[in-house]
Amino acid sequence: xxxxxxxxxxxxxxxxxxxxxxxxxxxSVPPYLFWYVQxxxxxxxxxxxxxxxATLVKGINGxxxxxxxxxxxxxxxxxxxxxxxxxxxxxxxxxxxxxxxxFGSGTRLSIRP
Amino acid sequence: xxxVTQTPRYLIKTRGQQVTLSCSPISGHRSVSWYxxxxxxxxxxxxxxxSETQRNKGNFPGRFSGRQFSNSRSEMNVSTLELGDSALYLxxxxxxxxxxxxxxxxxxxxxxxx
Numbered sequence: 001x002x003x004x005x006x007x008x009x010x011x012x013x014x015x016x017x018x019x020x021x022x023x024x025x026x027x028s029v030p031p032y033l034f035w036y037v038q039x040x041x042x043x044x045x046x047x048x049x050x051x052x053x054a055t056l057v058k059g060i061n062g063x064x065x066x067x068x069x070x071x072x073x074x075x076x077x078x079x080x081x082x083x084x085x086x087x088x089x090x091x092x093x094x095x096x097x098x099x100x101x102x103f104g105s106g107t108r109l110s111i112r113p
Numbered sequence: 114x115x116x117v118t119q120t121p122r123y124l125i126k127t128r129g130q131q132v133t134l135s136c137s138p139i140s141g142h143r144s145v146s147w148y149x150x151x152x153x154x155x156x157x158x159x160x161x162x163x164s165e166t167q168r169n170k171g172n173f174p175g176r177f178s179g180r181q182f183s184n185s186r187s188e189m190n191v192s193t194l195e196l197g198d199s200a201l202y203l204x205x206x207x208x209x210x211x212x213x214x215x216x217x218x219x220x221x222x223x224x225x226x227x
Contacts, residue, residue: 041223043203098168099169102158103155103156105155
């Protein structure tokens, strides 16, 4: 079955440190890949997306993600964490515009002062 | 362009009652999806409507139903509410053009069942 795995339900980093949130998908066919962010009591906001163009994708708020087909991964990174990055992050896959989106279980990112 | 709107934002109901939630998609979007989010189960897909037809369905009991109107607005209904139905219900819309795979989310409706 198609699935998305996010390693680490909670990640804590110091302000200014590198942020790395891991996402792996299970599929032999590269899907569309997304990262969403959710702040408390809000809906999900699209951070970035992979659509089979460039493998390194830049998103909003300084985040980027690299699609690695050989590793079936789409990890999210940010060089320098900011306090405002504290939120829950969801990785998601979709195989066509007519199929449902499959979400990972989410990773809560905490930023230490 | 206005974003996805959901009404009401907060709702308190009693066990056994029924509830209807509303979602207005981004103008021009024809697909609306519904999700249930709880701390224990995470984000779970309920169903998707496209041009007034249910296109995808998740694994929820028949107490959960939805519909979409000709203007693409969608409603979700939950009958015979249970305590476990307390959750944040999110709606998302997609276009039918080249970016049809992207979903844009509303702020959600927080349902509390007592």
